[in-house]
Amino acid sequence: MSFRRVAIIGLGLIGGSIGLALRDDGLGTTTTGYDADPAVRTRARARGLADTICDDPGDAVRGADLVILCVPVGAMREAAAAIAPDLSPDCVVSDVGSSKRTITDALTDALPGFEIIPAHPVAGTEHSGPDAGFSTLFNQRWCIITPPPGANPAKVAALVDFWESLGAMVETMDADHHDRVLAVTSHIPHLIAYTIVGTASDMETVTRSEVIKYSAGGFRDFTRIAASDPTMWRDVFLHNKDAVLEMLDTFLTDLALMREAIRAGDGQMMYDTFSRTRAIRRSIVALGQDDPRPDFGRSDHK
Amino acid sequence: MSFRRVAIIGLGLIGGSIGLALRDDGLGTTTTGYDADPAVRTRARARGLADTICDDPGDAVRGADLVILCVPVGAMREAAAAIAPDLSPDCVVSDVGSSKRTITDALTDALPGFEIIPAHPVAGTEHSGPDAGFSTLFNQRWCIITPPPGANPAKVAALVDFWESLGAMVETMDADHHDRVLAVTSHIPHLIAYTIVGTASDMETVTRSEVIKYSAGGFRDFTRIAASDPTMWRDVFLHNKDAVLEMLDTFLTDLALMREAIRAGDGQMMYDTFSRTRAIRRSIVALGQDDPRPDFGRSDHK
Ligand SMILES: NC(=O)c1ccc[n+]([C@@H]2O[C@H](COP(=O)([O-])OP(=O)(O)OC[C@H]3O[C@@H](n4cnc5c(N)ncnc54)[C@H](OP(=O)(O)O)[C@@H]3O)[C@@H](O)[C@H]2O)c1
Numbered sequence: 001m002s003f004r005r006v007a008i009i010g011l012g013l014i015g016g017s018i019g020l021a022l023r024d025d026g027l028g029t030t031t032t033g034y035d036a037d038p039a040v041r042t043r044a045r046a047r048g049l050a051d052t053i054c055d056d057p058g059d060a061v062r063g064a065d066l067v068i069l070c071v072p073v074g075a076m077r078e079a080a081a082a083i084a085p086d087l088s089p090d091c092v093v094s095d096v097g098s099s100k101r102t103i104t105d106a107l108t109d110a111l112p113g114f115e116i117i118p119a120h121p122v123a124g125t126e127h128s129g130p131d132a133g134f135s136t137l138f139n140q141r142w143c144i145i146t147p148p149p150g151a152n153p154a155k156v157a158a159l160v161d162f163w164e165s166l167g168a169m170v171e172t173m174d175a176d177h178h179d180r181v182l183a184v185t186s187h188i189p190h191l192i193a194y195t196i197v198g199t200a201s202d203m204e205t206v207t208r209s210e211v212i213k214y215s216a217g218g219f220r221d222f223t224r225i226a227a228s229d230p231t232m233w234r235d236v237f238l239h240n241k242d243a244v245l246e247m248l249d250t251f252l253t254d255l256a257l258m259r260e261a262i263r264a265g266d267g268q269m270m271y272d273t274f275s276r277t278r279a280i281r282r283s284i285v286a287l288g289q290d291d292p293r294p295d296f297g298r299s300d301h302k
Numbered sequence: 303m304s305f306r307r308v309a310i311i312g313l314g315l316i317g318g319s320i321g322l323a324l325r326d327d328g329l330g331t332t333t334t335g336y337d338a339d340p341a342v343r344t345r346a347r348a349r350g351l352a353d354t355i356c357d358d359p360g361d362a363v364r365g366a367d368l369v370i371l372c373v374p375v376g377a378m379r380e381a382a383a384a385i386a387p388d389l390s391p392d393c394v395v396s397d398v399g400s401s402k403r404t405i406t407d408a409l410t411d412a413l414p415g416f417e418i419i420p421a422h423p424v425a426g427t428e429h430s431g432p433d434a435g436f437s438t439l440f441n442q443r444w445c446i447i448t449p450p451p452g453a454n455p456a457k458v459a460a461l462v463d464f465w466e467s468l469g470a471m472v473e474t475m476d477a478d479h480h481d482r483v484l485a486v487t488s489h490i491p492h493l494i495a496y497t498i499v500g501t502a503s504d505m506e507t508v509t510r511s512e513v514i515k516y517s518a519g520g521f522r523d524f525t526r527i528a529a530s531d532p533t534m535w536r537d538v539f540l541h542n543k544d545a546v547l548e549m550l551d552t553f554l555t556d557l558a559l560m561r562e563a564i565r566a567g568d569g570q571m572m573y574d575t576f577s578r579t580r581a582i583r584r585s586i587v588a589l590g591q592d593d594p595r596p597d598f599g600r601s602d603h604k
Pocket residue numbers: 009010011012013014015034035036037040070071072073075078079096097098099120121122123124125126127128129130132229232
């Protein structure tokens with residue numbers, strides 16, 4: 001089976017990119033879109049983010065065989081409740097939220113009896129809103145699908161095909177494991193970047209204008225991810241609390257060891273740590289998840 | 303006054319970039335170069351990093367009116383001692399080291415009676431060695447000059463002109479203040495990046511291959527600076543210990559507050575912090591120290 005009518009709820013960076021990618025895929029999929037914000041719907045119409053942009057969530061999902069919720073993590077339950085009365089009984093409901101356990105529970109709760117197969121495309125930029133999306137966002141990026149126990153295998157397979165048709169590589173895993181993996185690879189890096197940018201702007205002995213001026217020494221790379229959407233990230237930390245705290249504490253232990261090495265002048269310990277980390281970078285580049293070029297190959301994507 | 307003969311000691315990323323920039327500046331400056339490593343000298347000759355590459359440090363500095371030490375921070379004293387017997391009495395000795403207090407002390411000690419005017423171009427990449435340099439590295443980047451009390455004003459002015467002729471914008475400040483500013487804008491970001499990449503590679507519940515696969519969620523941006531040269535960074539942390547520990551402790555206090563906000567589910571505190579940090583990014587972009595394009599404008603530089 002494959003999905004013929006796809007409804008996208010939430011037309012920001014991710015929802016808009018899905019719509020644009022479907023328009024370009026040549027498979028003739030029909031798309032409808034809805035966003036709670038009338039100004040977003042206006043922009044979505046202008047950019048053609050879906051074939052039809054509806055002013056009512058029910059109109060968007062009626063007749064759809066795949067509904068994808070692309071709203072902030074904290075708005076998933078409300079968005080699901082709003083479409084519940086109009087969903088086709090055998091449609092698949094999926095989402096793109098950055099954490100999976102609490103969303104799975106919220107959707108199961110709000111949509112009893114429906115086939116819920118959560119997903120998370122590991123692709124994004126620091127921009128959000130209806131003007132941020134682009135059709136190649138998912139190219140060569142992973143999408144993690146977290147089918148609950150008992151999910152219909154044919155429908156899971158259809159969702160895998162769907163993401164592959166958008167250019168993504170797909171992996172399936174359990175929701176709890178997803179939340180741990182993403183805590184390490186995404187949530188902790190964002191938390192640290194937000195914190196250090198905050199620390200640097202409040203220093204007593206170093207002015208904010210000095211921080212800005214000399215940011216090319218490393219700091220500026222943190223400011224990019226610390227410019228990500230505050231609503232999205234607040235929701236991620238509210239919803240993936242346990243895994244984030246677990247990973248944060250491991251990081252804090254390692255940072256205390258580094259602090260002690262600096263205090264004690266232990267050059268060997270530092271040298272060893274700093275040498276090991278280069279290998280990871282090489283593997284990431286080799287796997288096509290980053291690029292050795294100075295622009296990380298980002299110019300290919302936008 | 304301006305410098306007619308410039309000797310570059312250490313022909314890696316920074317020394318090589320200085321040599322290439324001088325070749326292109328059209329001012330007719332003569333350059334000599336020396337590196338302790340014969341293999342580096344061979345590559346330096348092949349790339350033309352200086353007009354003459356010498357096999358002996360004394361030959362390189364004899365007759366030079368500006369000598370720039372471009373070796374790792376921990377090798378500055380030894381490199382200075384090796385050239386001491388052959389320096390012209392009225393030459394200026396400068397350097398490019400990433401920390402300034404301990405280097406100033408080491409150079410003053412090794413070269414009594416010479417005019418020592420330390421400097422630090424805040425520009426770099428994660429690559430090192432004689433093949434890493436390029437002539438536009440310092441374009442639109444800041445160079446901080448830290449003249450000791452009693453430095454000859456005409457010679458300080460000549461060093462300012464020198465860096466401006468390489469494309470840099472110049473600021474002067476006290477060595478101790480430099481070390482605090484760079485601790486915030488460069489040393490702590492590198493320390494954190496090295497630590498988080500280390501933490502992520504040693505997780506028990508998440509495999510290394512998962513970390514690599516899903517790195518596009520934020521982690522990969524840390525791996526680039528954590529791939530920087532281990533020798534250089536060991537030396538930075540050995541030599542800028544006090545300022546790094548001071549700034550690290552401020553960061554740790556802020557991170558503990560964020561941890562508590564996550565634990566308590568304090569969404570408002572997170573939202574406020576995450577919103578404030580966007581303004582800093584905008585200022586950095588507005589000041590030309592980063593670029594809103596997906597490649598940060600790096601393609602302009604290399
Ligand atoms: N950005 C990334 O890098 C990234 C990557 C992977 C996954 N994700 C996940 O993707 C989801 C969307 O993120 P995004 O970056 O696309 O955010 P975005 O650009 O802000 O788009 C979200 C859109 O949903 C709208 N919305 C909010 N509540 C709604 C509701 N109840 N019904 C319908 N529309 C609603 C928002 O309108 P208002 O703005 O007016 O509230 C906004 O237009 C999030 O769950 C996020 O965790 C993000």
